[in-house]
Amino acid sequence: MSEKERITINDIARLAGVGKSTVSRYLNNGSISAKTRAKLDAVVKEYDYEPNRFAQSLKKTSSGMIGVVVPTFASFALTEMMRGMDDVNQGDFFLTINTYHDAKRQVEAVKQLAQQNVDGIVVMTGQITNEMTAVLQQVSVPVVVQGQRSRHFETVNVDNQHAGELLVPLIANVQPTDVLLLGVDPSSDYNVGQTRFNAIIQALDNNMQRLYTTFDRTETAEIMRNYLATHTSPKYIIAATDTIALGALAALQEQHIAVPANTKIVAFDNTPAAEIVTPGLSTVSFDYFALGQWLYRRLKDLSQAEPVLSDPLLRGELVRRSSW
Amino acid sequence: MSEKERITINDIARLAGVGKSTVSRYLNNGSISAKTRAKLDAVVKEYDYEPNRFAQSLKKTSSGMIGVVVPTFASFALTEMMRGMDDVNQGDFFLTINTYHDAKRQVEAVKQLAQQNVDGIVVMTGQITNEMTAVLQQVSVPVVVQGQRSRHFETVNVDNQHAGELLVPLIANVQPTDVLLLGVDPSSDYNVGQTRFNAIIQALDNNMQRLYTTFDRTETAEIMRNYLATHTSPKYIIAATDTIALGALAALQEQHIAVPANTKIVAFDNTPAAEIVTPGLSTVSFDYFALGQWLYRRLKDLSQAEPVLSDPLLRGELVRRSSW
DNA sequence: TTGTAAGCGTTATCAC
DNA sequence: GTGATAACGCTTACAA
Numbered sequence: 001m002s003e004k005e006r007i008t009i010n011d012i013a014r015l016a017g018v019g020k021s022t023v024s025r026y027l028n029n030g031s032i033s034a035k036t037r038a039k040l041d042a043v044v045k046e047y048d049y050e051p052n053r054f055a056q057s058l059k060k061t062s063s064g065m066i067g068v069v070v071p072t073f074a075s076f077a078l079t080e081m082m083r084g085m086d087d088v089n090q091g092d093f094f095l096t097i098n099t100y101h102d103a104k105r106q107v108e109a110v111k112q113l114a115q116q117n118v119d120g121i122v123v124m125t126g127q128i129t130n131e132m133t134a135v136l137q138q139v140s141v142p143v144v145v146q147g148q149r150s151r152h153f154e155t156v157n158v159d160n161q162h163a164g165e166l167l168v169p170l171i172a173n174v175q176p177t178d179v180l181l182l183g184v185d186p187s188s189d190y191n192v193g194q195t196r197f198n199a200i201i202q203a204l205d206n207n208m209q210r211l212y213t214t215f216d217r218t219e220t221a222e223i224m225r226n227y228l229a230t231h232t233s234p235k236y237i238i239a240a241t242d243t244i245a246l247g248a249l250a251a252l253q254e255q256h257i258a259v260p261a262n263t264k265i266v267a268f269d270n271t272p273a274a275e276i277v278t279p280g281l282s283t284v285s286f287d288y289f290a291l292g293q294w295l296y297r298r299l300k301d302l303s304q305a306e307p308v309l310s311d312p313l314l315r316g317e318l319v320r321r322s323s324w
Numbered sequence: 325m326s327e328k329e330r331i332t333i334n335d336i337a338r339l340a341g342v343g344k345s346t347v348s349r350y351l352n353n354g355s356i357s358a359k360t361r362a363k364l365d366a367v368v369k370e371y372d373y374e375p376n377r378f379a380q381s382l383k384k385t386s387s388g389m390i391g392v393v394v395p396t397f398a399s400f401a402l403t404e405m406m407r408g409m410d411d412v413n414q415g416d417f418f419l420t421i422n423t424y425h426d427a428k429r430q431v432e433a434v435k436q437l438a439q440q441n442v443d444g445i446v447v448m449t450g451q452i453t454n455e456m457t458a459v460l461q462q463v464s465v466p467v468v469v470q471g472q473r474s475r476h477f478e479t480v481n482v483d484n485q486h487a488g489e490l491l492v493p494l495i496a497n498v499q500p501t502d503v504l505l506l507g508v509d510p511s512s513d514y515n516v517g518q519t520r521f522n523a524i525i526q527a528l529d530n531n532m533q534r535l536y537t538t539f540d541r542t543e544t545a546e547i548m549r550n551y552l553a554t555h556t557s558p559k560y561i562i563a564a565t566d567t568i569a570l571g572a573l574a575a576l577q578e579q580h581i582a583v584p585a586n587t588k589i590v591a592f593d594n595t596p597a598a599e600i601v602t603p604g605l606s607t608v609s610f611d612y613f614a615l616g617q618w619l620y621r622r623l624k625d626l627s628q629a630e631p632v633l634s635d636p637l638l639r640g641e642l643v644r645r646s647s648w
Numbered sequence: 649t650t651g652t653a654a655g656c657g658t659t660a661t662c663a664c
Numbered sequence: 665g666t667g668a669t670a671a672c673g674c675t676t677a678c679a680a
Contacts, residue, residue, distance in 0.1 A: 006438075006439065006464060006657095007439075008656090008657055008658085009657060009658065009659095010657075013667095018666080018667080019666065019667035019668075020657090020658085020659095020667080020668095021659080021660085021661095021666075021667055021668075021669090022665080022666060022667065024658070024659055024660090025659095025665085025666085027658095027659095028659080030665090031665065032665075032666095033665060033666090036665080036666085048435065049439075050435070050436060050439040051439075051657080051658070052439060052440060052441065052656095052657055052658070053378075053440055053658095054377075054378040054379075054381050054382060054387065054440055054441050054656095054657080054658090055378075055382055055656075055657035055658040055659090055672090056657080056658055056659075057378045057658090057672085058378065058379055058382070058656095058657080058658065058659085058671090058672040058673065058674090059657090059658055059659040059660070059671070059672050060658075060659060060660095060672090063378065065419075072403075073397060073402075073403040073406050073407070074400070074403040074404075074407075076398070078397075079396075079397040079398040080398075082397050082422065083397070083398075083422070083424075086422055086424075093419055093421070093436075093440075094419070094420055094421070095389075095417055095418070095419055095420075096418055096419075096420045097417070097418075098406065098407075098410055100407075100410075111372060111374070112374060112417075114330075115330065115331075115373075115374040115375075115376060116376060116377055116378060116417075117376065117378050117672095140330060217596065217600075246600055250600075272541065272597075273596075273597055273600055276541075276570055276574075276597055276600060276601050277600050277601065277602070278601070278602040330673095332672090332673055332674085333673060333674060333675095334673075334674095342650080342651085343650065343651040343652075344651085344673090344674080344675095345650075345651060345652080345653095345674095345675075345676080346649080346650060346651070347674095348674070348675055348676085349649085349650085349675095351674095351675095352675080354649095355649065355650095356649075356650095357649060357650085360649080360650085375673080375674070376672095376673055376674070377674095378672095378673085378674095379656090379672070379673035379674045379675090380673080380674055380675075381656085381674090382655085382656040382657065382658090382672095382673080382674065382675085383655070383656045383673090383674055383675040383676070384656090384674080384675060384676090441656095441657095649680105650679100650680080651678105651679090651680080652677105652678085652679080652680095653676100653677090653678085653679100654675105654676085654677085654678100655674100655675090655676090655677105656673105656674085656675085656676105657672105658671100658672085659670105659671085659672085660669100660670085660671080660672105661668105661669085661670080661671095662667100662668090662669090662670105663666105663667095663668085663669100664665100664666080664667085664668095
């Protein structure tokens with residue numbers, strides 16, 4: 001490992017024959033004579049100089065680093081949102097913490113990030129505990145939350161209520177008891193576990209069946225297997241996510257229950273897997289890439305002006321394939 | 325947004341009635357009297373104090389931040405490796421930069437990170453340009469590269485050569501010209517585009533067909549569609565990744581070419597999609613979670629002792645499903 | 649074991 | 665327009 005020394009603002013100042021505060025002004029768009037600017041242009045370029053953000057953050061109010069708290073990386077929605085954020089990123093570094101769906105770790109992550117000099121924090125999670133709400137309100141940097149609506153802090157979300165409404169026509173003439181709702185416990189993710197189902201539950205007068213699963217496909221398959229051992233196969237399944245639907249589908253196919261002939265399935269998210277699986281999965285598509293763009297832009301807005309609490313919602317659309 | 329002030333080491337010192345260097349020693353496991361320790365335990369706990377890593381890194385040699393350069397988030401291998409790194413993480417923050425498979429951005433990312441006070445950099449990429457090699461050797465912090473072997477820097481990889489050998493028995497009595505190799509251009513990822521095929525190419529005396537694709541499923545499907553328009557369907561397809569295989573499969577099924585009856589397919593990676601698709605995809609499975617653990621541990625080792633250039637390889641195993 | 653003082657790389661203040 | 669100088673929050677001699 002060669003010992004190339006890190007180059008500092010002092011080096012640049014010395015090499016250009018100017019004071020270091022002049023270099024700082026140069027870097028921060030202060031007023032500079034054309035001559036000095038030219039000299040600095042050359043030196044900075046030659047030595048590939050980049051200011052150290054850690055040092056900058058000590059004195060500056062901004063550090064160019066944004067904390068991102070995610071519940072998992074292994075999710076289409078998540079990676080698309082990250083891509084969206086990257087797409088509109090104006091040179092910030094992302095300090096990403098994966099909490100693996102653990103509420104305690106989420107709180108810790110936010111606390112830790114807040115103590116560093118990050119310019120803001122993006123929290124992706126459907127799981128907002130009371131402790132989390134309290135912490136989010138104490139934090140002194142801008143925060144935007146995705147995955148859960150709230151009056152207490154800034155949020156950006158897909159319109160889960162509307163997404164559920166998109167499915168209501170499908171169940172217009174259906175016997176409510178023939179429908180099985182498959183989703184996570186609302187207490188672990190209210191938006192996904194409940195909001196997506198609101199309109200459906202109402203349309204069915206709450207007479208459908210309901211089964212709680214996890215976000216994991218394999219675990220969901222096991223839960224569905226157990227269900228099928230003691231129940232007749234449902235005619236209609238509405239799953240809170242594609243991944244959950246895929247787990248259910250696996251269990252059904254093991255029992256040679258034909259989809260959609262015997263059981264129809266529809267879900268939410270439109271992940272790539274929905275296109276790959278046989279039969280193709282009908283599902284509500286959300287533009288998570290755009291949502292990621294919103295997230296980043298909203299966070300940057302918050303740093304500029306005085307925050308006005310907002311809660312934009314991004315609408316999805318139903319993609320019909322063969323499963324329903 | 326409430327204006328809770330960030331709490332500093334000075335506050336803690338004042339509140340505990342000690343000097344700030346004493347607090348520093350306390351935090352860094354220096355010698356402290358039992359009495360002082362007790363006092364600080366209380367104060368630190370009460371105020372939830374966490375030292376600011378940005379400030380720490382200025383004077384300290386370490387910052388508790390590790391740079392991670394990734395080519396994409398939307399990859400099973402990637403997310404598993406991240407999970408592995410998290411699993412053995414000893415309290416470091418990950419500064420993650422997504423380069424979207426862009427060689428230029430990769431170089432920039434490494435340069436930028438090196439200029440910050442990160443304790444080390446993990447680079448995940450199959451694409452090592454000459455410029456990248458040069459930059460990696462100049463960097464003054466430990467670097468571990470995954471995705472490409474090299475004599476010039478530290479690497480950790482799956483054993484792609486061996487993985488290819490695992491497939492040789494499958495093609496023992498096969499007409500070489502009946503085989504189609506589907507993978508990315510070796511110049512964009514030598515490991516995946518070439519090394520995985522080495523043993524197979526040799527076994528077939530280089531008489532098989534070969535087609536270059538991208539890492540994208542949809543794009544690969546299009547490429548395969550074009551191929552099928554001008555060629556008879558191959559009897560055997562060996563794809564460099566599951567995603568590529570899935571793209572090919574889509575094109576085959578559009579043409580009603582039965583798999584495995586008419587065309588057998590095998591691939592590498594064992595992503596969840598390989599299990600979901602019909603027919604189930606036979607593929608070489610790698611323990612990317614373990615690889616992630618290796619990556620992190622190796623990086624930490626490098627910070628400790630004098631580096632001895634190493635290049636460990638993790639072996640995969642063939643998972644037979646229905647596609648071959 | 650403790651505190652004082654210097655300094656890490658940067659920006660903000662303020663004379664020049 | 666420029667360059668000393670004092671912070672920022674922390675660690676590390678060094679002296680007590």
